[in-house]
Amino acid sequence: MKVFISVDLEGISGVFAEEQTTRGTEACGTAKEYMRADLDAVIEGCLSAGAAEIVVADGHDQGANLRFDALPAAVSLSSGSPSTLSMMQGVDSGCSAAMLIGYHARAGTQGAVLDHTYSYDVQSVRVGDCEVGEVAINAAVAGVFGVPVVLVSGDDKLAAEAHDHIPGVECVVVKDGVMRTAARLLAPEAARAALRDGAQRALSAPAWPTPLDFAAQTMCVTFRRTAACDAAARCPTVRRVGGYTVEISGHDYLEVFDTFLTCVALARLADH
Numbered sequence: 571m572k573v574f575i576s577v578d579l580e581g582i583s584g585v586f587a588e589e590q591t592t593r594g595t596e597a598c599g600t601a602k603e604y605m606r607a608d609l610d611a612v613i614e615g616c617l618s619a620g621a622a623e624i625v626v627a628d629g630h631d632q633g634a635n636l637r638f639d640a641l642p643a644a645v646s647l648s649s650g651s652p653s654t655l656s657m658m659q660g661v662d663s664g665c666s667a668a669m670l671i672g673y674h675a676r677a678g679t680q681g682a683v684l685d686h687t688y689s690y691d692v693q694s695v696r697v698g699d700c701e702v703g704e705v706a707i708n709a710a711v712a713g714v715f716g717v718p719v720v721l722v723s724g725d726d727k728l729a730a731e732a733h734d735h736i737p738g739v740e741c742v743v744v745k746d747g748v749m750r751t752a753a754r755l756l757a758p759e760a761a762r763a764a765l766r767d768g769a770q771r772a773l774s775a776p777a778w779p780t781p782l783d784f785a786a787q788t789m790c791v792t793f794r795r796t797a798a799c800d801a802a803a804r805c806p807t808v809r810r811v812g813g814y815t816v817e818i819s820g821h822d823y824l825e826v827f828d829t830f831l832t833c834v835a836l837a838r839l840a841d842h
């Protein structure tokens with residue numbers, strides 16, 4: 571059994587402050603250690619449930635957060651950026667199941683730790699009639715390859731969002747969000763035991779969730795600033811539908827996702 575694990579930073583146990591996710595700060599250095607510790611617990615759970623191969627994607631910022639040292643031999647690590655599938659780099663149809671660890675709720679979620687959707691330039695993302703965050707956007711990438719997301723971890727708001735999109739998914743709540751930069755944190759030992767047990771339970775479950783399928787539905791991305799939207803709208807295949815909003819369509823979801831990543835990258839170049 572091959573398992574894919576995408577790891578973000580905002581939903582890692584012990585993380586609640588902007589500074590902890592900002593490259594180059596001392597707090598971020600410590601948070602990266604928490605990230606690796608959460609991942610190690612999940613890997614332990616996967617191995618004890620019989621995983622023979624584990625592919626990990628370092629999904630935060632530039633993908634250079636997870637320490638390489640002392641990873642078990644069964645693990646390979648997708649590091650660095652940009653990469654074709656970004657936070658989902660390394661998932662393919664040979665994977666049996668996927669896990670989204672250290673994830674956070676979508677932009678605009680009240681009481682959610684460090685809520686955002688791929689970039690602070692983005693106000694909201696809709697696929698069809700559904701407002702989505704990184705959990706659904708990325709679970710649908712796994713879905714293209716027929717891979718179900720069986721486990722997510724983060725705060726309590728992330729768990730609620732995951733249940734909305736992926737019925738039956740196992741959720742490990744490592745903190746309760748109070749406000750955007752305030753939370754009640756589980757102790758490291760408790761969080762990591764829950765992650766290890768959650769991973770083992772998710773893989774051993776008699777039935778797994780259905781892979782998320784967005785097919786080729788249109789995606790609408792609303793930015794916070796017109797300048798960001800101006801930049802994103804330079805992507806030749808998108809349609810500008812408002813001051814803040816572009817509409818993305820494609821032959822399949824991977825094409826839509828790829829264009830979304832391009833829009834986010836372009837928006838980052840806009841003047842602040």
Ligand SMILES: [Zn+2]
Binds near residue numbers: 579580674688704
């Ligand atoms: Zn994220």
